[in-house]
Amino acid sequence: MDIIQAEEAYIQLGADPKLSPIIEKWGKCKLKRGENYFFELCRSIMAQQISTKVAQKLQQRMEELFDGDVSAEKVLKTPVEELQSIGISRRKTETIHAIASLCQGDSLLFHQIDEMTDQEVSAYLTRIKGVGAWTVTMFLIFALNRPRVIPSGDFGIRKALQNLFGLQNLPSPQQVEELYRVWAPHESAASWYLWRSLEND
Numbered sequence: 202m203d204i205i206q207a208e209e210a211y212i213q214l215g216a217d218p219k220l221s222p223i224i225e226k227w228g229k230c231k232l233k234r235g236e237n238y239f240f241e242l243c244r245s246i247m248a249q250q251i252s253t254k255v256a257q258k259l260q261q262r263m264e265e266l267f268d269g270d271v272s273a274e275k276v277l278k279t280p281v282e283e284l285q286s287i288g289i290s291r292r293k294t295e296t297i298h299a300i301a302s303l304c305q306g307d308s309l310l311f312h313q314i315d316e317m318t319d320q321e322v323s324a325y326l327t328r329i330k331g332v333g334a335w336t337v338t339m340f341l342i343f344a345l346n347r348p349r350v351i352p353s354g355d356f357g358i359r360k361a362l363q364n365l366f367g368l369q370n371l372p373s374p375q376q377v378e379e380l381y382r383v384w385a386p387h388e389s390a391a392s393w394y395l396w397r398s399l400e401n402d
Contacts, residue, residue, distance in 0.1 A: 202315060204346040205232050210390035217383065219365050220394055227397045230390040234346040238311040239304060240264075240271040241344035242326070243297050245336045247289055253357070253396075262287040273304035296331030303329065319347055342389045350389045353377040361395035 207230045215224045235241040243263065248256035266287055267275050276284075276297060284294040303309035309329075314322055322345065323337045335354055341347045352358045353374035362372050362380055372380065384391040 202318070202345070203348050204234060205230060205348045205389050206387070207232070207390065210348075210387035214384060214387055214391055214394065220384075220391065223394045223398045227394060230393045232342065232346060232389065232393050235344035237271065238314065238344055239273050239300070242300060242332075242336075242340055243271065243276075245339040245343070246293050246296050246300075246331065248339060249293065249336060259288050263289070273301035276301040277305060292331065296329070299331065300329060314345065319350065342392065346389075348389050349386055350392070351378055351381050352392055353381075355392075357399055358392055358395055361398050364398065365395070 211224065211229045214220050240263075244256075244260050247259045247263070251259075263271060263284075266279075266283075281291065281294045281298060284297065285291055289297070300309060304311070314325070317325060319341055322341060323334070326332050326337050326340065327334065335352070338350055338352045338355070341350045342352070356371075359371045359374075359377060362368070362377060363370070366372075366380065381388050381391065
């Protein structure tokens with residue numbers, strides 16, 4: 202499957218008058234393929250409906266809890282209560298435990314995912330309770346490095362687009378899809394730049 206082409210995205214998106222100031226500030230897109238798909242999916246679950254800063258803190262605590270090696274085997278040996286103790290909600294810890302159990306039972310085979318289309322990955326992962334469209338979208342971008350993903354339901358993306366285009370209201374998911382058309386085939390890289398645009402200096 203295709204992956205993000207940072208150089209090509211930098212050139213094409215840099216020619217866009219709206220995005221060019223952001224691109225000039227942040228340089229080439231720094232997204233890359235994840236090395237631990239299990240942990241990457243856990244990261245996406247932990248990030249659901251919380252701020253980026255809080256999500257990063259939880260992810261850091263989880264890495265520290267497992268000495269930098271977050272695996273399905275280790276998670277299964279860790280009580281839900283211990284995961285909750287680092288700030289992860291009970292619902293999310295239950296989802297993470299369920300994913301770990303599927304991995305151990307060979308019902309979730311991450312090594313097959315690289316050969317799947319984006320749509321196939323979505324169908325494969327959303328069968329798991331607690332894994333929805335937003336989570337899969339984040340996994341496609343941050344773990345699989347897929348180039349043509351549009352996080353149309355993400356609040357941050359909608360807010361960034363509202364700022365970028367001077368819109369009175371947050372754009373709907375359908376409007377997000379329409380605004381992204383000019384950035385094809387580098388939609389994921391465009392998202393990275395949009396998220397960066399929300400960061401303080």
